Amino acid sequence: MNLRQLEVFQAVLQTGNMSAAARLLCITPSAVSKAVAHTELQLGYRLFVRTRQGLSPTPEACVLATESQGIHQQLDALRRTARNLGASDEGQVRLAAIPAVTHEFLPRLLQRHAARYPQVAVEVRTLHQDQMTQALLTRSVDFGLGFYAHPHPQIRSELLVSGRLSLAVAPALWGRAPRAATLRARLTQVPVIRLVGDDPMRQSIDDIAQRVGAPLAPAIQVQTSRLALELVRLGMGWTVIDFLTAQRQDPASVVTQELHELAPISLFAYQARSVPEGLAATRMRALLGPALHEALQADPAGKKKPL
Template structure:
């Protein structure tokens, strides 16, 4: 058996901690103060270790505690074990306090590009030692990522219907139409619901794929309003739709966070009547959310609240 493995088998971790403290301080009383034990507890621990080892670790010389030859050899060998033990304690503490660890996030492209940059910047300032992985996925993939434990938390608009998932609201706002900037005056003057639908009817829509939560909500809105959008361009991400709107190829529907990101080549206006656009965090039901995941949700809430109230 390897020397360190043999030492761990003979001496308990507590014995090693006490032994190291005595070696470092040179006395039983000082070691007791260092590791917050009584002097008698330190003496008993050393005596037990010596009994298990079969030889003394210290002897008295002129009133001083002097390590034996065996004690010196064991001190050198046990130092590496003690350092690993202290590292383990620090890691356990940091994981409990959220100071370090791994956080894995799954989110739709709109959230990844418009919300997470600000949220991650804030999160990193308070958790600089946490490793963060971001998985940019489409809505239908979030459930799979969570259920297979590939990620700790997911972010998406509206709901995800799956019995294995639980959701937590993190923010809400309006669903908006985004148009080329040349329509800014029409929109800014205060456009009525009827006029807005007439304007949207006269322009091609940059449509998103059917599984996009925003576009599905928009289609329900159109159905209620008796409005049938027309267009010839279908894209998978709202970021591409936004760029096509900026190039005056049509209009699209966006969430409140995207609308808050000001740019001069587009204009936004809420759909009328008001259409709610919630943002939710998702977790697997059979796994308790990690501390880091809960803190990330709180960070996203704060960023959304500030962006909505601005």
């Protein structure tokens, strides 16, 4: 099977109809029919049988579908990459960031960039760490921002800044214990708000919970640190947040406590190794340092000092 035959085969598999497959591929139904017939002639067996529901794959076609799925996905990724490369010019920057960076730091960067390069369009996507790979490798975005070095070998991670993780808890819960109480004494009876999935922050939350003797179950589990923090403000428990998020908290609604028991967390910029960076993206990345410095120099008055 050549690539065109594979495209037709996959289209008929997806739609179960010659006409629908033709619309999907932007060709005529007769062209689809001829391509299928030619492929069947080459292979020496039927690929589809007609039923009341439409065209159903034969057992041989089901085997081919399983074997060819990866090739089809790679072709789709190639098309997106080719299309996205054409859109990556000097008049646009496309970046992705994890939710914590999008909400807490990115506005400062966008403000600086708009003041310096008002003619450049900017597209921002909020993605989780595991979604960064496809976006970067298909050039849907020019670069990404996230905590922890990216594990994929085709993605380069550039260290930007490091800082301490912090405990976040409502003042009412924090103030129930005596002023000189240890962290363990303050949190033993306070519920922990955890993260679901393989978010690296989850391990940090679980580590502190184990240290202070907090039960891990039953517990509320959420997908983002942003939602966990909102639950903290409502007095529903405690969680662990990054240094950028901690820097912007109002001590009247959230007490933040640096956790020296945990290793520092680092913010990285991610880039695909295979494609050179455009001028507009390079200029925006050059503003990351000053914007981060500004964010980290914000007045932390009223925040709790480490125990």
